[in-house]
Amino acid sequence: MAEFSLLDRSRTIAPPGYNRWLVPPAALAIHLAIGQAYAFSVFNKPLGSLISGDPAAPAPTDWTPTQIGFTFSIAIVLLGLSAALFGKWLERVGPRKAMLASALCFGGGFLIASLGVSLHNIWLVYFGYGFVGGIGLGIGYISPVSTLIKWFPDRKGVATGMAIMGFGGGAMIGSPLAVALMNHFKASAPQGVAPTLICMGIIYFLFMQFGVWTIRVPADSWAPAGYVPNQEHSALITTANVSADNAIKTPQFWLLWVVLLTNVTAGIGVLETASPLIQDTFSDKAMGAGLGVTAAAAAGFVGLLSLFNLLGRFFWSSASDKLGRKVTYAIYFGLGILLYASIPTLGHNLQLTLYVVVACVIISMYGGGFATAPAYLSDLFGKYQVGAIHGRLLTAWSTAGVLGPLIVHVLHDSAKERGLAGAAAYQNVFYTMAGVLVVGLLADLAVTAVNEKYHEKGPVVVEAGGH
Structure with missing residues (x-):
């Protein structure tokens, strides 16, 4: 028409x-x-x-x-x-x-x-x-x-x-x-x-x-002036193309699905409970009358996390152009495991400033995980149908959106039933999320170049109206 x-x-x-x-x-x-x-x-x-x-x-x-x-x-x-x-x-x-x-x-x-x-x-x-x-x-x-x-x-x-x-x-x-x-x-x-x-x-x-x-x-x-497809970061970067239908047949796609699932599950658990988390951990009862984190201060904490979520998306994905995608995700998971595991101790010791700093770094890597994923997919599968492949990968986000809050609520409610309060009530949440990140790290380390049998044979055909 x-x-x-x-x-x-x-x-x-x-x-x-x-x-x-x-x-x-x-x-x-x-x-x-x-x-x-x-x-x-x-x-x-x-x-x-x-x-x-x-x-x-x-x-x-x-x-x-x-x-x-x-x-x-x-x-x-x-x-x-x-x-x-x-x-x-x-x-x-x-x-x-x-x-x-x-x-x-x-x-x-x-x-x-x-x-x-x-x-x-x-x-x-x-x-x-x-x-x-x-x-x-x-x-x-x-x-x-x-x-x-x-x-x-x-x-x-x-x-x-x-x-x-x-x-x-x-x-x-x-x-x-x-x-x-x-x-x-x-x-x-x-x-x-x-x-x-x-x-x-x-x-x-x-x-x-x-x-x-x-x-x-x-x-x-079209190509940028002077651009030559390079392999400088690793053998993972392909000059071939893989269709969306073939991509989901590869182990690499499902390893990246687990990578995104675990990164988002852990991060969304913190985001979803950020306000009550910091108020319960640093309450007047724990800090002393009038010294605890108020609802207004907790709202400021949530806003700060949103800012680092935003900045992390640009900083970490840009850094991945130099570091390589696999190394960048290994940082998300390796550093994340240490930071998640340290949160209960920081809460128990009432180290508020360090607690906030650690949470901001965690959320920056949560955001970075989203922004680095499309580039990782392009490295592995080429640019032919990367939008469609990315779309299929985002089902991991949908799963994590349910799984992350569910883990937090079940573990927190269980801790409260046992009479735990404050930092102690969230302790198992963070240790569990550190364990989730271990799974993500193993999946990332297992990523290798896509087998040539999945590559498109011959020149990519342009369909009517698009690719």
């Missing part, structure tokens, strides 16, 4: 002399928007007091924290599933059409969720923000990745880090925006939630259009 020709991949091919540094801002626009998912918790208390109007005294018909929490879990599960399902479609149609689909789903998810809030129907909220919005998350997350890797074969870590850091920083925009809007609409709607969701859906849809209409892909024959 002629009216959709502007969305065709052929219309996004950059002309000769195009500046490739104009591409990362387009990718960043998408990731800064969908990164709002990390700020969903700002809606927890307002959503839990729509009937009563008082978060401290919810009505019997108000939604419980568990019911509300399912919304985020559904969104993260759908992120991984949709990234896996639509990855090959993305490679075929190109990033512009995929980014527009992401914007429609992500923005539309807010609008459907708003209707659910107005009708006080939690299933509509699940369907809107969780299911439809989650599909937008998955397509949006992978849509710039293969394009950036094609533009930056010489700096894959830098390029993907620039985009994916946006997802880590999305909460820094989404959280204050949601709070400001809810305060503005509080007089006209319960807790101001429904109109806030409408406004955010429209704002994010429009913001994502910058990425949709400015994204460009390089011509198939």
Whole structure:
């Protein structure tokens, strides 16, 4: 159809002399928007007091924290599933059409969720923000990745880090925006939630259009001036190509799946409990009257972790261009094991400053793990269908999004039942997560070059409308 020709991949091919540094801002626009998912918790208390109007005294018909929490879990599960399902479609149609689909789903998810809030129907909220919005998350997350890797074969870590850091920083925009809007609409709607969701859906849809209409892909024959495919870091870097269907048949893909699963499981466990964790560990009872960590200080701690999540995505993925991907992940796991194992001791000894520093380093490597993964995949499988392969790998994130919080809650609840409190109640959580990282380290060390039998034979065929 002629009216959709502007969305065709052929219309996004950059002309000769195009500046490739104009591409990362387009990718960043998408990731800064969908990164709002990390700020969903700002809606927890307002959503839990729509009937009563008082978060401290919810009505019997108000939604419980568990019911509300399912919304985020559904969104993260759908992120991984949709990234896996639509990855090959993305490679075929190109990033512009995929980014527009992401914007429609992500923005539309807010609008459907708003209707659910107005009708006080939690299933509509699940369907809107969780299911439809989650599909937008998955397509949006992978849509710039293969394009950036094609533009930056010489700096894959830098390029993907620039985009994916946006997802880590999305909460820094989404959280204050949601709070400001809810305060503005509080007089006209319960807790101001429904109109806030409408406004955010429209704002994010429009913001994502910058990425949709400015994204460009390089011509198939393009390469940076003077670029020669190199093997300087290790024999893992291939000049061949592996299709998405063949990639999942290789042991390397599943080893990287375990690598991402373990890195995210451990990190998300800390992020998900950051506020109660530091308040329980450094309470007035432990530190002395008036000396404990307050709720406001704990919120500052959470904000600091978000900042290091963002910075780690760029720093570590950029460092991987020099160190190599396998070595970088070995640092994540090796250093992570030591830091996780030290947290209980630091808490027991009430060493607050060092505790915060260690937590920030841990979360920087959690973020770095996300940003380094696409470059690792490109090293092993080539750039042919790396977006689709990345999409399938993100099912590890969906799994970790359930597994990480589950491990934390089960172990913490068990410790409380035994009468433990403060740092002691979280001790087994961190020792267990250190053990999880051991598994990730072993998986990373086992990664070798992909067997040639999985390589595409002959020149890669360009499909109609894309790769």
